[in-house]
Amino acid sequence: xxxxxxxxxxxxxxxxxxxxxxxxxxxxxxxxxxxxxxxxxxxxxxxxxxxxxxxxxxxxxxxxxxxxxxxxxxxxxxxxxxxxxx
Amino acid sequence: xxxxxxxxxxxxxxxxxxxxxxxxxxxxxxxxxxxxxxxxxxxxxxxxxxxxxxxxxxxxxxxxxxxxxxxxxxxxxxxxxxxxxxxxxxxxxxxxxxxxxxxxxxxxxxxxxxxxxxxxxxxxxxxxxxxxxxxxxxxxxxxxxxxxxxxxxxxxxxxxxxxxxxxxxxxxxxxxxxxxxxxxxxxxxxxxxxxxxxxxxxxxxxxx
Numbered sequence: 001x002x003x004x005x006x007x008x009x010x011x012x013x014x015x016x017x018x019x020x021x022x023x024x025x026x027x028x029x030x031x032x033x034x035x036x037x038x039x040x041x042x043x044x045x046x047x048x049x050x051x052x053x054x055x056x057x058x059x060x061x062x063x064x065x066x067x068x069x070x071x072x073x074x075x076x077x078x079x080x081x082x083x084x085x086x
Numbered sequence: 087x088x089x090x091x092x093x094x095x096x097x098x099x100x101x102x103x104x105x106x107x108x109x110x111x112x113x114x115x116x117x118x119x120x121x122x123x124x125x126x127x128x129x130x131x132x133x134x135x136x137x138x139x140x141x142x143x144x145x146x147x148x149x150x151x152x153x154x155x156x157x158x159x160x161x162x163x164x165x166x167x168x169x170x171x172x173x174x175x176x177x178x179x180x181x182x183x184x185x186x187x188x189x190x191x192x193x194x195x196x197x198x199x200x201x202x203x204x205x206x207x208x209x210x211x212x213x214x215x216x217x218x219x220x221x222x223x224x225x226x227x228x229x230x231x232x233x234x235x236x237x238x239x240x241x242x243x244x245x246x247x248x249x250x251x252x253x254x255x256x257x258x259x260x261x262x263x264x265x266x267x268x269x270x271x272x273x274x275x276x277x278x279x280x281x282x283x284x285x286x287x288x289x290x291x292x293x294x
Contacts, residue, residue, distance in 0.1 A: 004096045004100070008096060008103055011100070011107070012099075012106070015103075015107065016103065016106055016110065019107055019110055020110050020114075023111065023115070023118075024114065026118055027114050027118050030117075030118050030121035030122060033121070034124045037124075037125050037128030037132065040128075040132050041128055041131040041132045044135030044136050044139065045131075048135045048138040051138075051142040051143055052142070054142050055142075057149040057150070058145075058149060060153060061149050061152055061153050064156045065156050067160070068156045071163065072159075072163055075164065078167060078171070079170070079171075082171050085171055085172055
């Protein structure tokens, strides 16, 4: 009977507080993750929006290709028109 | 009777303790589950946006590589043409004249250009500078090119360049004053005087 009482006391005074403490820590950690996840979501959304202009790279590529082709034609004409240095 | 009550009391306390522990477990674990669900929904949003980022940035590498390749070809072409037409020394001088300090890096396809002391093209007219001047003012670029129309309007280019000169020739007057002709065959002969160059007949400062 005495051991039973001692077991009850240990259960109420030691086991229950330890369980509550550990569970409270897990809950606090889980709660701290939520705002970080929301912040990451906002940053990812902003990053995705910033990349909307990447489509214009295709236009840039076409423009650069046309420009270099024009420069090549221009250089070819100059090569014919102007004398060489040596 | 008393031992029975004592046993019941101990049992009630035990049950109470177990109920408290189970209640604490239920409360905290349910709270954790709620938070994990929030995290899951937030991560779903993150994954959606990251997928968009991956999708949008997928062609960037190829496009930028292509653009860099095209620009490299253009740089090679222009460097080669500049060196071919102006010479390596003058080319370095021209680059230095346009971008101060750039000659230290040299021309990409001409490693020996880094060892050249750049001439001061801005002060001394060299062949490279004259080449540039011809390009800007009078070179008939692509005139009669079978590939298409001229890249540069020669008339307008000439008119634009003429704006740099004094007004007297810009309006193209019908007749300009002729340049004076000098020398023994000049149509305008000036009076020949014997006293010019001869010794003075009267020295200055002496009264008559």
